[in-house]
Amino acid sequence: MARSDATNIAIGLSAAVVGLKDQTPLILTIRADGAGDGQDMLPFGPFDPLRHRTFELGLRAFVEAQAGLQIGHVEQLYTFGDRGRHAQPDDKADHVVSVGYLALSRGAAPEDAISAEALKLSGASFQPWYVYFPWEDWRAGRPDVLDQHLLPALFEWASDGDVTKAERLKLAFALDGLVWDDERVLDRYELLYEAGLVNEAAADGRDSRLVTAMFARTGRAMRYDHRRILATAISRLRAKLKYRPLVFELMGDEFTLTELQKTVEALAGRHLHKQNFRRLVEANALVEPTGTTSVQTGGRPAQLFRFRREVLLERPAPGLRV
Amino acid sequence: MARSDATNIAIGLSAAVVGLKDQTPLILTIRADGAGDGQDMLPFGPFDPLRHRTFELGLRAFVEAQAGLQIGHVEQLYTFGDRGRHAQPDDKADHVVSVGYLALSRGAAPEDAISAEALKLSGASFQPWYVYFPWEDWRAGRPDVLDQHLLPALFEWASDGDVTKAERLKLAFALDGLVWDDERVLDRYELLYEAGLVNEAAADGRDSRLVTAMFARTGRAMRYDHRRILATAISRLRAKLKYRPLVFELMGDEFTLTELQKTVEALAGRHLHKQNFRRLVEANALVEPTGTTSVQTGGRPAQLFRFRREVLLERPAPGLRV
DNA sequence: CATATATATACTCAGATTGAGTATAAGTAA
DNA sequence: TTACTTATACTCAATCTGAGTATATATATG
Numbered sequence: 049m050a051r052s053d054a055t056n057i058a059i060g061l062s063a064a065v066v067g068l069k070d071q072t073p074l075i076l077t078i079r080a081d082g083a084g085d086g087q088d089m090l091p092f093g094p095f096d097p098l099r100h101r102t103f104e105l106g107l108r109a110f111v112e113a114q115a116g117l118q119i120g121h122v123e124q125l126y127t128f129g130d131r132g133r134h135a136q137p138d139d140k141a142d143h144v145v146s147v148g149y150l151a152l153s154r155g156a157a158p159e160d161a162i163s164a165e166a167l168k169l170s171g172a173s174f175q176p177w178y179v180y181f182p183w184e185d186w187r188a189g190r191p192d193v194l195d196q197h198l199l200p201a202l203f204e205w206a207s208d209g210d211v212t213k214a215e216r217l218k219l220a221f222a223l224d225g226l227v228w229d230d231e232r233v234l235d236r237y238e239l240l241y242e243a244g245l246v247n248e249a250a251a252d253g254r255d256s257r258l259v260t261a262m263f264a265r266t267g268r269a270m271r272y273d274h275r276r277i278l279a280t281a282i283s284r285l286r287a288k289l290k291y292r293p294l295v296f297e298l299m300g301d302e303f304t305l306t307e308l309q310k311t312v313e314a315l316a317g318r319h320l321h322k323q324n325f326r327r328l329v330e331a332n333a334l335v336e337p338t339g340t341t342s343v344q345t346g347g348r349p350a351q352l353f354r355f356r357r358e359v360l361l362e363r364p365a366p367g368l369r370v
Numbered sequence: 371m372a373r374s375d376a377t378n379i380a381i382g383l384s385a386a387v388v389g390l391k392d393q394t395p396l397i398l399t400i401r402a403d404g405a406g407d408g409q410d411m412l413p414f415g416p417f418d419p420l421r422h423r424t425f426e427l428g429l430r431a432f433v434e435a436q437a438g439l440q441i442g443h444v445e446q447l448y449t450f451g452d453r454g455r456h457a458q459p460d461d462k463a464d465h466v467v468s469v470g471y472l473a474l475s476r477g478a479a480p481e482d483a484i485s486a487e488a489l490k491l492s493g494a495s496f497q498p499w500y501v502y503f504p505w506e507d508w509r510a511g512r513p514d515v516l517d518q519h520l521l522p523a524l525f526e527w528a529s530d531g532d533v534t535k536a537e538r539l540k541l542a543f544a545l546d547g548l549v550w551d552d553e554r555v556l557d558r559y560e561l562l563y564e565a566g567l568v569n570e571a572a573a574d575g576r577d578s579r580l581v582t583a584m585f586a587r588t589g590r591a592m593r594y595d596h597r598r599i600l601a602t603a604i605s606r607l608r609a610k611l612k613y614r615p616l617v618f619e620l621m622g623d624e625f626t627l628t629e630l631q632k633t634v635e636a637l638a639g640r641h642l643h644k645q646n647f648r649r650l651v652e653a654n655a656l657v658e659p660t661g662t663t664s665v666q667t668g669g670r671p672a673q674l675f676r677f678r679r680e681v682l683l684e685r686p687a688p689g690l691r692v
Numbered sequence: 693c694a695t696a697t698a699t700a701t702a703c704t705c706a707g708a709t710t711g712a713g714t715a716t717a718a719g720t721a722a
Numbered sequence: 723t724t725a726c727t728t729a730t731a732c733t734c735a736a737t738c739t740g741a742g743t744a745t746a747t748a749t750a751t752g
Contacts, residue, residue, distance in 0.1 A: 056378065057379055057380065057381055057417070058379065059379055059381075059467060095379070095451065095467075097379065097451070097453050097465040100453075101452065101453050102451065102452045102453070103451045103452075124448060124449065127425070127446065127469055129381070129417065129424065130423065130424050130425075131419050131422075131423050131424070143419040145381060147449055147451075215683055218683060219683065226685075304729085305729085305730090306728080306729075321712070321713095322729090323712085323713085323730085323731090324710075324711065326729090326731095327710095328710095331709095344719070344720075344729095346719080346720050346721080346726080346727050346728070347718080347719060347720070347726085347727035347728025347729070348717065348718040348719045348720095348727075348728050348729045348730080349718075349728090349729080350728075350729055350730090351729085351730090361537055361540060361541065363548075626700085627700085627701090628700075643740070643741070643742095644700090645701085645702085645703090645740095645741085645742085646739075646740065648702095649739095650739095653738095666698090666699075666700095666748065666749075668697080668699070668748075668749050668750075669697085669699025669700070669747080669748055670698080670699050670700045670701080670746065670747040670748045670749095671699090671700080671748060672699075672700055672701090673700085673701090
């Protein structure tokens with residue numbers, strides 16, 4: 049009786065699991081060669097209300113099954129349901145709506161946490177996330193690829209007189225003297241997609257001015273809409289860093305202030321002023337010294353700190369507003 | 371073949387449509403007496419990928435059909451999928467996942483925009499939103515209901531030694547000298563729900579220490595999880611006011627600064643410092659004078675202003691950080 | 693008309709926050 | 723011993739923020 053005349057709908061749960069190794073933000077991917085062309089995917093699976101009481105439990109089960117990995121912090125990002133946007137595992141299946149999640153994986157060596165069976169079965173591994181978004185890493189200054197390849201191609205796309213395109217471009221890519229907003233990762237990816245400059249656009253049958261050479265410039269592609277979910281995850285994470293102590297979910301138990309700063313810089317994709325960063329951390333009482341110092345690679349030894357979990361109960365919004 | 375063995379899933383789209391009349395925030399509700407016990411509901415309907423290309427188009431169609439109303443700004447809030455949480459239109463139906471949306475309805479007389487047929491058919495009307503959340507309106511100071519009824523009952527609920535409960539309570543309700551965070555609307559509602567202090571908890575078959583008298587104190591109930599979606603909408607709207615010029619989507623074309631301030635105060639549920647509010651608005655160049663002045667109810671006439679739409683293109687995050 | 697009252701608008705001021713810098717301390721490598 | 727590297731402490735001006743006073747221009751009242 050119930051809706052038997054309508055299309056069947058399946059809900060896909062996808063997780064952008066972020067890890068960290070040597071000051072590099074990583075993202076957990078799987079590559080089930082049996083399932084397709086070996087493209088990178090996020091861990092995902094169909095939500096079944098009979099097996100999973102909540103989305104989050106279902107998600108944790110999928111990550112556990114596909115990577116043998118326990119994840120810590122989990123939060124919902126967005127639910128993507130566009131028809132036409134390629135989200136179907138295969139063409140004969142139901143319409144798939146995908147609920148994207150951000151998850152954080154603790155510990156200094158995330159790849160060691162991946163179980164051996166999972167690696168064999170699903171090819172689970174952690175990849176540096178800037179491989180998928182090279183233009184988002186401003187730590188060493190403005191990325192060359194922007195002015196050399198992306199912006200010229202985007203200008204051409206927007207040169208049809210459509211003022212909306214030009215405005216979106218201006219805001220997302222900080223034209224005309226605007227300052228680069230590290231949180232607009234999704235906006236920028238969407239523009240590249242609509243302009244037909246990323247591989248996924250071609251895969252979805254969109255008009256694509258694709259020169260294969262360009263795709264090499266616009267980062268590694270993912271299957272389905274997984275790169276869009278990843279862009280959403282990075283946007284959210286970068287935004288949230290500023291008003292919640294989320295970084296510490298990625299750090300080890302003890303760390304130096306420089307390690308903490310490098311981590312935030314890696315996630316935010318930009319350089320921070322060292323002295324002011326320290327002042328901010330200490331003023332907010334986010335950390336406390338352990339009393340020990342770290343062995344160095346060279347230079348004065350640094351004090352080790354740990355996260356003061358109590359801050360979560362003391363103030364409403366303690367972040368690293370940088 | 372595809373998933374025929376699993377539970378069928380239906381996606382419900384629900385809209386929290388916000389309007390404004392005489393400095394009172396309103397929410398669009400329907401009361402289809404044929405469908406139930408006459409409880410308030412948000413406009414909603416099942417997403418059908420064959421009829422609607424995107425969620426947003428589907429949502430606009432439902433609101434149009436059930437209220438005869440055109441909505442302006444629309445944004446996705448959250449997707450609720452818990453089993454057990456009462457989200458089923460009827461018990462024989464599929465498992466329902468509901469995608470909640472925030473929508474804004476422009477104009478000074480929202481109820482006039484509701485079509486006559488819609489009113490007859492679905493009982494569409496705009497209700498003041500503080501009817502559903504009396505403890506969220508701090509404009510005239512701390513609401514009495516908090517100390518007189520809600521907090522005592524919540525304390526009793528948290529008195530079982532569960533430290534997590536006590537911590538959540540502390541943060542959500544600003545105990546021990548914390549400052550009230552106007553954005554934690556959802557947190558507070560969730561606590562009341564879990565404590566069995568709102569009618570929906572009883573309806574969902576949860577353990578409920580319900581004295582009917584208490585339900586009168588915890589605001590008007592809604593059907594399904596619609597009040598939860600409304601709480602999410604208010605949280606989001608209050609948060610976004612601070613960094614995006616969303617208020618203007620609710621204002622008429624011309625307004626005085628006092629009207630603008632009263633509107634923000636009504637949405638944020640708290641009183642603002644008049645002089646600083648004006649300074650903020652003018653410093654951010656959010657408005658420009660029309661050159662005319664408003665007829666008054668008494669006192670010096672006020673200049674009329676209009677929203678400077680250009681700011682959307684000038685700065686990345688122009689809001690009313692109050 | 694004079695006066696009280698209400699509202700709008702202009703200006704002040706101290707304290708906190710922010711962005712950017714200099715100075716000094718404490719290690720390692722040549 | 724000297725050069726170099728990294729950590730940590732302190733300074734300073736510009737800006738932002740919270741809270742206030744002062745003045746302008748209308749309506750209502752006796």
